[in-house]
Amino acid sequence: MIKIENVQKKYEGFEIQNIHLEIKKGEYFVILGPSGAGKTLILEMIAGLVKPDLGKISGIKGSRIGLIYQDYMLFPHMNVFQNIAYGLRRKKEKKEKVESAVQKAAQQLGIFHLLHRNVNKLSGGEKQRVAIGRAMVMKPDIYLLDEPTAALDLSTKIQAQRLFMSLHKEGQATVIHVTHDFEEALALGDRIALLFNGQIIQKDKPEEVFNNPATKEAADFLGYKNVFSGEIRESLMHIHGIEITTPVNKASPAYIAIRSNDIILSKKKIFSSARNYFIGEIIKVINRGSHLEVLVDIGILLHVDITHQSYREMGIGIGNQVWATFKTSAIKVFEH
C-alpha cells in the first residue's frame, strides 16, 4: 500500500496542501483535476523525484516505478530501440537479454517495425507506445501515468486506455493515473481522487464521485451543466421568477446542480411524482455526436441531453415549447 500522509509542497508557483491518500496494491487509482492543480507534482513526489516540504510518502521503497509523462519525454537523440532499452542498459543487463526484452515489448505494443526509427518522426500514438515500452520492460510494480492520453486523438486515446487496463491486469501493477478528463477517470479508475488547487476535495468510487460531487467546482468539472446559485428557503430556490423544489430545507447562499441527463423533455405536461416541471422554449440544439444537447429557456437556461431518436420521434425543434421535468432527488445542493 502506498501511503501519502499530510504532504505539502511549494514548487514553481504551485502549492500542494495536506494531501492524504492510501492507494492499495494493485489498485487503479485516478487523480482527477484541472490542469495546474498540481497533479504532476504529486506523481513526481511519489516517484521520489521531488521531496515534499512536509509530510511523508511510504510504501514505495524497493518498488520499481514506471513513470510516463504526458509528452512522453522520449530521448530525442536515441532511436526507438535505444529508448526502450534505456533502463535495462542502466541495470547493465546482458546484450542478448536487453535485445529480447525490447523486442518482446515492441511486439506486444505493435511497434516492432519502428524499432530503428528516429523517435522525433513518430505519431503521437506511436510515441506513447514507445514511452510505455520503455517503462514496461522494467516490469514496474507501480505505474505513474501523467495525463498520458491528453495529446492523443479520440481513437488512439481509446486504444491507449485499453492498453493501460491490460498493463494493470497482466502485470498486477498498481496504477496511479493523473488526468483532467472525467470520462477517462470514470472508465479506468477503481477509485478517483478529485484535486483542485492543490487540495484533494473528494476521493471515492467513480460513480460516487460522479453522482455526488462534493463541491460546486467539482460539479462544474464533472460536466454538470446546470449549476445555479441562489438562496433556499422552505426547500425552494427562487431564481429568475421560477421556483425549484430542492432536497434541502434551508441553505443560503447555495448552489444547485442538475445533470443534463436527469431532465426529461416532453411536449405535454407530465403528471408524476417529480416536483419540478417548467415550460420553456427550445433555443438551441447542439449535436454532441452520441446525443443532442437541447437548451431550453424556462426563465433560466437548462441544458438537457436527449438521444437523436427521441428528438426525431418527439418532432420538436428550435422555437417549440416543451416541458422540462426533473425530480427533487436529482438536485445536488452545495453551500457556499
Added chain:
Amino acid sequence: MKLKIAFSFLGTLLILFIAVPLFKMIISVEPAELARTAIQKDVVASILLTLRASLWSTLAALFCGIPLAFLLARVNFFGKKIIEGLIDIPVIIPHTAAGIALLMVWGRQSAFTKLTGISILGTEVAISIGMFFVSMPFLVNSVKEGFKLIDSRYEKTAISLGATPWKAFTTVSLPMAKKSIISGSIMMWARGISEFGAVVILAYHPITASVLIFERYQNFGIKYAAPITVLLIIISFVIFIILRVVEDKQ
C-alpha cells in the same frame, strides 16, 4: 513586401559596414605578398600559438563551465543573479583592465608566484589564462541556455528508469545539449583568438597573432600589418565555416 524591402535595405547597411573594411584590406594585399607572409616563420608560429592557446582555454572552460552552466540552468539558489552577473563581467570591462586584474593573481608579486616560485608571465599558459578570462562567458552562457531548453522531465524520466543523476546527466542532458555546447565552444575559441588586451598585458611574448599585428603596425605601419591580418582573417574564416557546417550536421 514593402517591409521586406525596407528591412533588406537596413540589413544591407550593416553588412556593408562590416564587409567594406574587410574587403578593402584584403584587396590591398598583393597575393604574392600574402604568400610570402604565409611562410614567414614568426607569422606561422604566432598564428599556430593563437589557435592553440585559445583551444586550451576552451577545453579548460568546458571542464568547469559545463557543470556550472548546468547548475545555473537547473538549480535556484541564493545569489544566483550575482553569479550570473559575475560571469558577464569579462564581456563588459575593457580587456586591458581584465589583464591588470589577472596580473594581481598571476603576476610576479602575486601569492601564487611567491608560494610556488613559478612565474607564468610571458608563457603560453599566460596567454591561455588571458583568453580564458575574457571569452569564458560565451561558452557558459550558451551552454546554460542550452540546458534551460531541455525539459527537466527528461532527466527525471531517466532517473525513474534507474539512472543515477550522473548517468542521467551524461546519457541525457549532455547529448541533448550537444548543439549549444559545440556552438558555445566555437564562440569561445573564436573570441579567444581575437583577444588582444588581456593577452598583451600577461604575455607580450611568445607573440600571438593579435600582438604581432599590433607590433608590425607600431613599428612599420599599416602596409606591414595588413598581410598578416588578412592571413589571420582567411584562416579564421575558413575554420569557422567548417565548424559551422559540422555543427549543422549534428
